[in-house]
Amino acid sequence: MFAGAPRKSTCLLRPSYYAARLYFGVIFLMRPDRVILMIPMTRAVKFEGRPIWAEVSLGALTHNLRAIRAHVNSAGTRAPRRKILAVIKSNAYGHGIVPVARALSKARADWFGVTCSAEGAELRESGIREPVLILTGFWAGEEKRILDNHLTPAIMGVDQLLLLEKAAGQQRKPRKAPFDFHLKIDTGMNRLGIPPSQIPAFARALAACKHVRLAGTFTHIASSEVFTTEQTNEQEKTFESALACMRSLKLDPGLVHMANSAAIVSRPSTWRDMVRPGAILYGYHQFFEPPELNPEMEAKLSVRPVLSFRARIVSIKDLPAGSRVGYNARWTASKPSRVAVLAAGYADGLVRVLSNKGRVIVRGEVAPIIGTVSMDLTTADVTGIASARVGDIATIYGSDGGTTQSVPDVAKIANTASAELLCALGKRVPRFYLP
DSSP: OOTTOOSSOOOOOOSSEEEEEEETTEEEEEETTEEEEEEETTSOOOOSSSSEEEEEEHHHHHHHHHHHHHHHSOTTOOSOOOEEEEEOHHHHHTTOHHHHHHHHHHTTOSEEEESSHHHHHHHHHTTOOSOEEETTOOOTTOHHHHHHTTOEEEEOSHHHHHHHHHHHHTOSSOOSSOEEEEEEBOSSSOSSSBOGGGHHHHHHHHHTOSSEEEEEEEOOOSOTTBOSSSHHHHHHHHHHHHHHHHHHTTOOOOEEEEEOHHHHHHOGGGOTTEEOOSGGGGTOOOOOBSGGGHHHHHHHSOOOOOEEEEEEEEEEEEEOTTOEESGGGOEEOSSSEEEEEESOOTTTTOOGGGTTTOEEEETTEEEEEESOOOSSOEEEEOTTOTTOOTTOEEEEEEEETTEEEOHHHHHHHHTSOHHHHHHTOOTTSOEEEEO
16 A cells, blocks of 8 residues: 655654554554654654654564563473563653553563553553553552453552452452452562561461452562672572462462563573563663673673664854853853754753763764753754754764664763663653664
8 A cells, every 4th residue: 555655754743652664665654544754764754843752663672572582481491481571661661651562462472561550551441451460569549440451460468468359359240260469579679569477477368368369479689680799599599488488378379470681681590480571671781790791691682772862953053162051051162162952851851960971973973962951952062073063863872873872871871770761751752663
C-alpha cells in the first residue's frame, strides 16, 4: 500500500507517541488510523512544533531482550528455560511504556514489571496480556484495580495478604482458581519485603486464605554491581535459607527470582527461574566496582543503546569577551565567543547539574554546555564549530558524525545513575519509534 508513497518529508506531527515502519528505504511514522510522517532514511526526523525529540530504536530494544535471553539460557542444556521479566516501570525508563511493552510482547517477553497498579492498568488497556508483576506491592484501596486488571501484586507482609484475600473474596464473579501473588522477602536491602523470621507467621496466615495463591517468591539485590563487599553473597545465602524455611513448612515458593540488571551480567548463581532486566534492557550497563571490571562485564553481554535525545539550535549569538550568559551569570566569555541556544532544558530531561560541565554534539563535534541549564533552554559554546548554524541538531545522547555520547557518559559527568537520566526525559518530548 506504500509503494507509491512520496519521498518528501511531510511535517504534520504533534508531541505524542509514534510508531515507525520501514518500507522502500523510507521510515513511516504512524498512528493507528493514519500515516503521519514519511522520512527518507538519509534525512533527520522533522516535525511541526518545538524542535526537541527522542528516537527510540525498537530494533535495539528487541536485540537486547534476545541477548539477555541467550545469556541466561545456555545453549545445549536440558534445564527449563529461564523466563524474562522486562522491567518497564517509570514509563519504561522514560522510553514510553506502551510502545515498549508492545514491542517486547512481540519479541516474547514472559512477564512485565511495573511499580503500581496504574501502570499495570495502562498496559491492560493497551492490549498487553502477559503477566504483570507490581514490584513494589500496593497501597490499601488499589485491590479492586489489581483484581479487575488481572495484575500480580508483590506482597510485603501479612497485612497486605489479608487485604488482597478480602478483596478477592468479595469479587462478584467467582473465579475458577485463586488469585496469584508473589511474596517479596527482605534479604538485606532493608526497604520492602518480609524478614525471613516472619515466614512461619506468613505461612499460617496464608493457610487460612481461600481466594489467593502464592505463585512466586523474590528478593531484590542491593549491590549486585559491587564486587568489593560480600553483601550480595550474604543476600543470596539469606534468600536460600528463606526458601528452605518455606519448603520445610510445605509452602511452595513458586517462581523464584532475584537477578536484576547487574546480576544478570555478572552473577549466574542469582538467575534462578526468572531474571528482571531493567537498565540493561535499554542498552545500559551499571557502573561496576572496582571500575576495572567494566570492560569485562560489558563484553559478557553486548547490548545496544535504545535512546537518542536531540534538539535543534534555535539561536546563535556572537558575544564579545566579558559577556555573561544565563541565570546568575555563571559563565563569562574569556574571549569573543559564539553561543548557541538549544531548545532543551531541565523540564525536557537535560538535567540542571550539567550546567557548565555537560556537553552536546553539533555537526560531529563536541560543544560544551555553558551557563545554567534552565527549564526550557540550554546554551552551548560553538566557537570552535565554525559551520554551526541555527537549525543544526544538537545531540544530547546518541551519535552524530562519528562522535557518540551515551547516557552512561553523561551519568558520569552528572555523578548519577543512567536510570535517573532516562527517567528524567520529559513528557513533552515526543518519542519517535524507529525500526
